[in-house]
Amino acid sequence: MEKKLSKAELQELAIEKKIKRRNFISFSAFFIGAGAAFGGWKWLYDAEQETAGITAGVRKPLRRALNQTELFFRRVFSNDHKVKTYPKDRAAKNVRVNSDIGLNNDDFSAENWQLSILKNSGNVLKIGIEEIRSLPKTEIIYDFKCVEGWDQIQHWAGVRFIDFIAHYQLQEQAKMQYVGMETPDGEYYVGLDMESALHPQTLLAYEMNDKPIADVHGAPLRLIIPVKYGIKNLKRIGTISFSNQRPRDYWAEQGYDYYSGL
Numbered sequence: 001m002e003k004k005l006s007k008a009e010l011q012e013l014a015i016e017k018k019i020k021r022r023n024f025i026s027f028s029a030f031f032i033g034a035g036a037a038f039g040g041w042k043w044l045y046d047a048e049q050e051t052a053g054i055t056a057g058v059r060k061p062l063r064r065a066l067n068q069t070e071l072f073f074r075r076v077f078s079n080d081h082k083v084k085t086y087p088k089d090r091a092a093k094n095v096r097v098n099s100d101i102g103l104n105n106d107d108f109s110a111e112n113w114q115l116s117i118l119k120n121s122g123n124v125l126k127i128g129i130e131e132i133r134s135l136p137k138t139e140i141i142y143d144f145k146c147v148e149g150w151d152q153i154q155h156w157a158g159v160r161f162i163d164f165i166a167h168y169q170l171q172e173q174a175k176m177q178y179v180g181m182e183t184p185d186g187e188y189y190v191g192l193d194m195e196s197a198l199h200p201q202t203l204l205a206y207e208m209n210d211k212p213i214a215d216v217h218g219a220p221l222r223l224i225i226p227v228k229y230g231i232k233n234l235k236r237i238g239t240i241s242f243s244n245q246r247p248r249d250y251w252a253e254q255g256y257d258y259y260s261g262l
Contacts, residue, residue, distance in 0.1 A: 054191070054246050057255025070193075070259035077195045083226040083262070086141045091155035095208060097216045098146060101250070102188030103236055110220045113184070118241040119173060127168070129220045133206060135159040135167055140201055145262060146230040156224045158205035162198045173242040174198060180247030181223060184238030191247035192225065192232060196261065201226045204237065229260045 047059040055063055115132070117125035139157040159167075165174050179197040182189040196202065203224040206213055213219045218235025225232055231251045241247065252258040 054248055055252045055258055066257050073259060073261055074193055074195060079200055082201055083142050086153050088141055088155060090153050091141050092152050095154055096152050102183030102185060105185040108184060113220050115221060115237060116239040118239055120242060132159060136163060138203060142226050144230060155209050156203060156205040157207040158203040161202045161204055162200060164204055176242040177244045178247055180241040181234045181237050182239045183236050188234060188250050189248055190232050190234045191249040196225060196227050199227050227262055232260050
């Protein structure tokens with residue numbers, strides 16, 4: 001004779017069925033998701049490499065996605081968005097040195113250095129460091145961020161790029177879409193969207209912690225652009241140019257994101 005289950009036993013069986021059903025659904029969803037992720041990874045891994053040029057080193061679908069991301073952020077970019085700043089006593093006393101690319105020219109002389117502004121007319125404007133120092137100075141203490149994952153609160157000072165443009169009457173050049181900057185030896189170079197270059201916190205910096213910038217940090221003049229990762233903060237600027245096409249960029253040629261915005 002079949003045993004009649006009690007109410008408590010029936011409830012226990014119902015709960016057990018629910019648990020088994022949920023476990024089945026969860027495991028099924030996990031394996032389906034994992035399969036889709038693997039399939040997507042395999043598709044991307046097997047996709048054709050991008051043609052080396054201004055950018056290089058990644059698969060074509062990934063580069064297309066990065067380029068679309070850049071366009072999106074450029075459309076919504078606003079100078080009203082400023083990075084957080086800190087009191088001076090929060091700034092690091094020992095500022096981290098991360099790279100010396102473009103700084104290994106034995107013939108370089110900071111005393112004889114001049115910044116070259118390449119105009120689209122073909123004219124070249126030459127500017128010395130003392131002339132730049134005579135312009136209104138702006139300081140910033142902010143959290144410098146590296147693509148390698150580290151960050152550090154740092155104190156920099158110099159002339160705002162937007163003030164530099166105004167002083168040297170480069171407004172027509174600034175109507176272009178991009179700014180290119182290179183070290184004097186041409187070994188390191190970055191391309192910047194004009195909106196970020198003209199951001200009110202972007203500096204042509206000549207001081208760090210109230211002292212002239214040391215050689216290892218890009219003396220006599222370097223770029224500080226807080227809305228970008230460190231790879232865009234060019235040390236020892238030699239030339240500045242303007243264009244409507246993306247200028248060459250050292251790390252974008254190695255497979256990194258061209259925009260590199262925060």
